[in-house]
Amino acid sequence: MKRTTSEITAGNFSPLSTDIRFLGNLLGSIIREQHGNDAFELVETVRQAAKARRNDETGAAEELTTLINKLDLEQRRVLIKAFSNYFQLINIAEDHQRIRILRQREHEENLTESIGESIQALHAHGLKDDEVRAVLEQISVRLVLTAHPSEAKRKEVLVKLRHIAQLLASKEQHTVLPREQQALEKALAEEIEELWQTQPTRASKATVADEVDFGLYFITSVIMDVTASIYEELEAALVQYYPKTDWSNLPVLLRFASWIGGDRDGNPNVTPEVTLDTLKTLREAAVQVYLHEIEFFREHLTQSVEEIGVSDALVESVNGSTKYTSEFYRQKMDSIGWQLKSGIYKTGDELLEDLRLVQSSLMENKGHRVARGVLQRLITIVRVFGLHLIPLEVREDARLHAAALHEIFHHYGLERNYLELPEEDKQFLLSREIANPRPLFPVESPFSPATNRIMETWRMIAKAHRLYGKTVIDTVIASRSESPSDILAMMLFAREVGIDTDVDLVPLFETIDDLHNAPMVMATLFQNSAYRQHIEARGMRQQIMLGYSDSCKDGGYLASNWSLYVAQRELADLCKAQNINLELFHGRGGSIGRGGGPTNRAILSQPPGSLHGRIKITEQGEVIAYRYGNAEIARRHLHQVMNAVLLAFAMPSQIPIEPQWLDTMSTLSEMGRDAYRKFVFETPQFLDYWQQATPIRELSLMQIGSRPAKRQQGGFSEVRAIPWVFSWMQSRAIIPSWYGLGHALENYLQQTPDGLAQLRHMFQVWPFFRALIENAQLDLAKADMGIAELYASLVDDETLRETVFQEIKTEHTRACNQICRILGLQGILENLPVMQRSIERRNPYVDPLNFIQVSLLRDLRHLIPDHPQFEATLKAVLSTVNGIAAGMKTTG
Numbered sequence: 068m069k070r071t072t073s074e075i076t077a078g079n080f081s082p083l084s085t086d087i088r089f090l091g092n093l094l095g096s097i098i099r100e101q102h103g104n105d106a107f108e109l110v111e112t113v114r115q116a117a118k119a120r121r122n123d124e125t126g127a128a129e130e131l132t133t134l135i136n137k138l139d140l141e142q143r144r145v146l147i148k149a150f151s152n153y154f155q156l157i158n159i160a161e162d163h164q165r166i167r168i169l170r171q172r173e174h175e176e177n178l179t180e181s182i183g184e185s186i187q188a189l190h191a192h193g194l195k196d197d198e199v200r201a202v203l204e205q206i207s208v209r210l211v212l213t214a215h216p217s218e219a220k221r222k223e224v225l226v227k228l229r230h231i232a233q234l235l236a237s238k239e240q241h242t243v244l245p246r247e248q249q250a251l252e253k254a255l256a257e258e259i260e261e262l263w264q265t266q267p268t269r270a271s272k273a274t275v276a277d278e279v280d281f282g283l284y285f286i287t288s289v290i291m292d293v294t295a296s297i298y299e300e301l302e303a304a305l306v307q308y309y310p311k312t313d314w315s316n317l318p319v320l321l322r323f324a325s326w327i328g329g330d331r332d333g334n335p336n337v338t339p340e341v342t343l344d345t346l347k348t349l350r351e352a353a354v355q356v357y358l359h360e361i362e363f364f365r366e367h368l369t370q371s372v373e374e375i376g377v378s379d380a381l382v383e384s385v386n387g388s389t390k391y392t393s394e395f396y397r398q399k400m401d402s403i404g405w406q407l408k409s410g411i412y413k414t415g416d417e418l419l420e421d422l423r424l425v426q427s428s429l430m431e432n433k434g435h436r437v438a439r440g441v442l443q444r445l446i447t448i449v450r451v452f453g454l455h456l457i458p459l460e461v462r463e464d465a466r467l468h469a470a471a472l473h474e475i476f477h478h479y480g481l482e483r484n485y486l487e488l489p490e491e492d493k494q495f496l497l498s499r500e501i502a503n504p505r506p507l508f509p510v511e512s513p514f515s516p517a518t519n520r521i522m523e524t525w526r527m528i529a530k531a532h533r534l535y536g537k538t539v540i541d542t543v544i545a546s547r548s549e550s551p552s553d554i555l556a557m558m559l560f561a562r563e564v565g566i567d568t569d570v571d572l573v574p575l576f577e578t579i580d581d582l583h584n585a586p587m588v589m590a591t592l593f594q595n596s597a598y599r600q601h602i603e604a605r606g607m608r609q610q611i612m613l614g615y616s617d618s619c620k621d622g623g624y625l626a627s628n629w630s631l632y633v634a635q636r637e638l639a640d641l642c643k644a645q646n647i648n649l650e651l652f653h654g655r656g657g658s659i660g661r662g663g664g665p666t667n668r669a670i671l672s673q674p675p676g677s678l679h680g681r682i683k684i685t686e687q688g689e690v691i692a693y694r695y696g697n698a699e700i701a702r703r704h705l706h707q708v709m710n711a712v713l714l715a716f717a718m719p720s721q722i723p724i725e726p727q728w729l730d731t732m733s734t735l736s737e738m739g740r741d742a743y744r745k746f747v748f749e750t751p752q753f754l755d756y757w758q759q760a761t762p763i764r765e766l767s768l769m770q771i772g773s774r775p776a777k778r779q780q781g782g783f784s785e786v787r788a789i790p791w792v793f794s795w796m797q798s799r800a801i802i803p804s805w806y807g808l809g810h811a812l813e814n815y816l817q818q819t820p821d822g823l824a825q826l827r828h829m830f831q832v833w834p835f836f837r838a839l840i841e842n843a844q845l846d847l848a849k850a851d852m853g854i855a856e857l858y859a860s861l862v863d864d865e866t867l868r869e870t871v872f873q874e875i876k877t878e879h880t881r882a883c884n885q886i887c888r889i890l891g892l893q894g895i896l897e898n899l900p901v902m903q904r905s906i907e908r909r910n911p912y913v914d915p916l917n918f919i920q921v922s923l924l925r926d927l928r929h930l931i932p933d934h935p936q937f938e939a940t941l942k943a944v945l946s947t948v949n950g951i952a953a954g955m956k957t958t959g
Contacts, residue, residue, distance in 0.1 A: 151950030368396035415453030548574035577614030615662025616788030623743025804846035809881030913954030
């Protein structure tokens with residue numbers, strides 16, 4: 068696609084502009100080859116019309132609308148592919164520019180938010196080596212991949228994009244000769260041609276197995292290798308600042324886990340059989356990775372006893388080989404490979420034992436470079452990932468647990484109506500049954516399919532432990548946890564199948580009210596003698612999961628963030644008083660409206676003292692591809708996470724949280740929640756507006772996830788937060804990320820004489836408030852009221868259309884103005900010029916996709932499903948979803 072010289076040089080991003088021009092020109096050539104010069108000129112005409120609209124030229128919006136509406140479906144399809152693929156390429160170029168800058172800063176020894184910086188800070192703070200080791204032994208970071216249906220790109224497309232990124236990076240790794248440049252351009256053009264001819268959306272609904280395969284791609288191609296590098300770089304930093312200490316045997320403090328194939332909350336496709344199949348698939352994938360590594364060592368460990376000795380233990384461990392008579396390391400690698408293929412190893416520890424035997428022999432016989440180099444790297448990978456690859460976590464709706472207990476108790480005559488019992492009576496009954504040795508699950512079940520499924524899920528976990536070890540499923544989560552009985556129900560089921568001391572039982576508090584009640588719920592549980600025994604068996608440790616997505620959908624951005632902060636602080640205080648090690652599990656999504664934003668900043672903005680060393684964070688949807696699609700980006704992300712955890716735990720913020728700040732946030736939270744709930748829950752026909760002014764109905768037809776858009780039948784409360792945010796992101800209104808903020812800030816400032824000075828002080832000093840404002844500012848900048856108004860035109864009722872849209876527009880203006888007042892800015896994002904230019908660079912390309920999507924939605928909604936054009940039009944709509952998601956760099 069063609070760009071003018073002024074466009075290329077604007078913004079002083081010459082390397083980035085060069086990459087964008089380079090990739091854009093290749094894409095333009097492909098468009099000409101595939102569809103002719105007229106198609107290329109159409110793309111340029113539409114782009115220029117979008118630019119004219121952005122420049123507020125008179126009649127430009129109407130001209131763009133008319134131009135789009137006159138096109139036939141095939142012409143629109145070409146435009147969709149052109150702009151969508153352009154965004155994919157821009158994203159690659161921007162990632163490459165980010166890596167380029169990071170490498171330059173590292174070269175200049177000026178790289179912040181790194182592991183090295185955090186170890187340097189600990190050293191400067193006066194921590195001795197034994198104190199640092201104590202910190203490392205207490206820290207546990209677990210990043211949990213989830214299968215939330217917000218990744219709009221197919222794995223096949225992701226693979227091609229990764230290849231393009233690798234090719235682009237290769238031209239800067241050394242001086243490129245003319246013939247090499249020619250070969251590079253040829254290879255890139257081939258990839259872009261393949262990308263152009265690849266269907267961007269799935270032809271059929273994604274299965275759980277598809278989602279597992281998606282996760283495996285990132286784990287085996289990027290995550291395992293980058294994680295090993297993180298451990299190496301941590302050790303190097305420790306050696307640099309504490310050179311007299313042996314850091315060669317670091318604790319396993321960074322791990323991964325997965326919900327993919329284990330999360331059955333609202334997903335009937337995740338059956339007990341599917342989870343067992345997933346565990347088998349994960350194990351097979353781990354074995355394949357290790358076989359590849361063992362083959363490498365079989366070819367490289369060619370040391371001969373005629374040249375150097377080997378340990379007696381190594382010699383005794385092999386049966387002898389006529390193929391490698393004097394090369395015992397190669398014999399050992401053959402033996403390890405055979406045991407991997409034959410399933411002899413039951414756990415990763417058994418494989419580790421053999422690898423360490425090889426390492427010890429090398430160390431004893433002057434082979435320390437190999438022993439502490441590539442072999443140590445493999446040992447690190449096996450320590451972290453084992454033969455199970457990553458643990459699965461099981462999540463189920465607490466209401467389904469309760470319904471199953473209701474049926475079971477009624478059948479046995481233990482309680483006729485468990486669901487209607489007062490909470491105290493439920494706890495008494497559950498505690499009694501936990502202590503009762505009598506079996507509760509019958510061999511032949513007389514119960515409903517729903518209850519049978521609950522029982523079989525718990526039996527499946529016990530079976531998985533017998534097959535693969537207790538590590539493979541070590542966490543069970545109850546979503547919609549509201550009361551102590553929801554957690555005691557899990558304990559009863561776990562006791563019934565004999566795993567009550569082998570898994571963490573985790574409540575998930577999701578709504579604003581649930582977050583408010585969470586400390587009281589946990590305090591009651593900690594006083595329950597049966598549950599206390601469970602906590603003691605788990606090492607006096609309690610996982611508690613906090614839901615960012617649903618709390619935001621329930622109460623809006625301000626109330627959600629403040630409720631999460633208060634819950635964390637109160638839960639931390641409670642657990643400290645009870646001598647329980649709290650492990651907070653943050654259920655963060657990709658977008659700001661679902662708890663998104665920089666992970667390290669979120670960690671550092673937690674309440675002081677809330678990080679007890681252990682932390683879990685979800686990596687959801689498209690975030691997985693963004694963070695782990697490129698090894699350098701993945702490495703940077705993990706450095707930032709580890710940097711934040713080390714600093715937050717070992718050097719917690721000493722900034723005193725002033726009581727006035729807490730009062731201010733409580734006031735803002737209530738004001739924001741009132742405004743949000745009045746708008747979303749009390750505006751007549753608001754849901755009608757949402758369903759017509761966004762592509763929410765069409766999004767439910769995308770083949771991007773195995774889960775339904777709703778947990779179960781019901782109204783707005785049963786709608787998942789992901790499609791809620793996804794739909795508003797597509798229409799560029801993005802209200803989940805900011806609605807209510809402007810109202811709250813404006814009213815607070817009107818009512819508080821020194822309010823502006825107070826908010827400015829809070830922004831300067833308090834990490835929580837700074838993150839709150841900066842995250843909202845980003846999505847306010849991404850939101851576009853002109854595009855949102857275009858979507859509003861799809862609403863049939865004129866009064867409804869005008870009422871709701873004007874309120875959205877007014878609140879957006881209000882929020883922008885108030886944030887600019889607090890930050891002392893003339894315009895939104897003025898203090899973040901790089902981000903501002905990135906958005907400005909994208910707008911002329913994403914705007915046409917929004918115009919096309921609105922036009923297609925209008926056509927589609929006038930067609931009946933049997934109409935010959937319905938399927939083709941729907942397919943085009945869904946293609947625009949991919950393109951807009953790429954342009955906005957987020958879905959839900």
